[in-house]
Amino acid sequence: MIRRVLNVLGLGGALLVQPVCLPSASASEADAPALVADTVHYQSGADTVGAVFFHRAGDSSAPGIVVIHEWWGMDDWILESGRRIAERGYAVLVLDLYRGHVAKTADEAHELMRGLPEDRAARDLKSAVAWLRAQPGVDPDQVGTIGWCMGGGYSLQAALLVPDLTSCVICYGRLVADDSTLAPLSAEVFGIFGAEDRGIPAASVTDFEARAHKLGKKVTMEVYDGVGHAFMNSGNERYSEEAAERAWTQINEFLDRTLKPSGK
Numbered sequence: 001m002i003r004r005v006l007n008v009l010g011l012g013g014a015l016l017v018q019p020v021c022l023p024s025a026s027a028s029e030a031d032a033p034a035l036v037a038d039t040v041h042y043q044s045g046a047d048t049v050g051a052v053f054f055h056r057a058g059d060s061s062a063p064g065i066v067v068i069h070e071w072w073g074m075d076d077w078i079l080e081s082g083r084r085i086a087e088r089g090y091a092v093l094v095l096d097l098y099r100g101h102v103a104k105t106a107d108e109a110h111e112l113m114r115g116l117p118e119d120r121a122a123r124d125l126k127s128a129v130a131w132l133r134a135q136p137g138v139d140p141d142q143v144g145t146i147g148w149c150m151g152g153g154y155s156l157q158a159a160l161l162v163p164d165l166t167s168c169v170i171c172y173g174r175l176v177a178d179d180s181t182l183a184p185l186s187a188e189v190f191g192i193f194g195a196e197d198r199g200i201p202a203a204s205v206t207d208f209e210a211r212a213h214k215l216g217k218k219v220t221m222e223v224y225d226g227v228g229h230a231f232m233n234s235g236n237e238r239y240s241e242e243a244a245e246r247a248w249t250q251i252n253e254f255l256d257r258t259l260k261p262s263g264k
Contacts, residue, residue, distance in 0.1 A: 074095075
């Protein structure tokens with residue numbers, strides 16, 4: 001995994017976000033007000049959680065999206081992904097579940113993930129949604145979540161914990177296995193998975209979608225042939241540029257339809 005260091009949390013205050021290894025902005029995006037990343041902190045119970053808030057100055061009712069990192073932590077790739085989403089007209093909060101820790105190896109990532117208390121993560125997610133909704137430039141009725149890997153599972157958990165979320169994107173994240181757990185879900189859900197993912201078999205994805213439909217939930221699962229886990233992360237050895245760009249296209253279409261940012 002390649003780690004480029006932006007050190008956004010260490011800077012404090014506000015900064016202009018420079019694109020890194022992502023496509024150039026369109027002409028309409030270039031004419032829009034500059035995208036800003038604010039280093040912010042919000043309360044989660046007795047804890048203070050660090051995050052980066054991507055937004056445009058002057059936004060009055062932008063849809064909000066909480067972005068949840070992989071098992072690596074809040075690294076450059078997840079910040080780039082948050083910025084990429086924000087450029088399309090969303091107010092984006094990228095939260096740090098690991099309290100400043102970023103893994104450099106898979107072993108470190110595994111230990112950080114194992115050491116994350118699920119009750120604390122749930123509290124952090126609910127507090128993140130509440131903080132985002134309270135921002136003056138955010139439409140509190142149009143808020144969703146997106147996450148990858150570990151964060152994909154927590155994106156679904158957020159939608160179960162906060163029943164009035166609008167939308168939820170799961171990128172190869174852990175799914176739930178019983179109807180009673182799915183019962184509170186009201187957000188529309190879109191999921192992307194790899195057929196070669198050994199940790200999340202395609203059959204379990206199909207089963208999740210079928211059970212959700214029986215419960216009357218709006219859930220769409222896409223399983224991509226020929227790719228495995230983490231295929232969207234450009235620093236991962238399993239990265240597939242073609243599949244990743246197709247996934248981004250589908251994610252953008254889903255978010256634009258369910259959250260309806262201005263100008264879309």
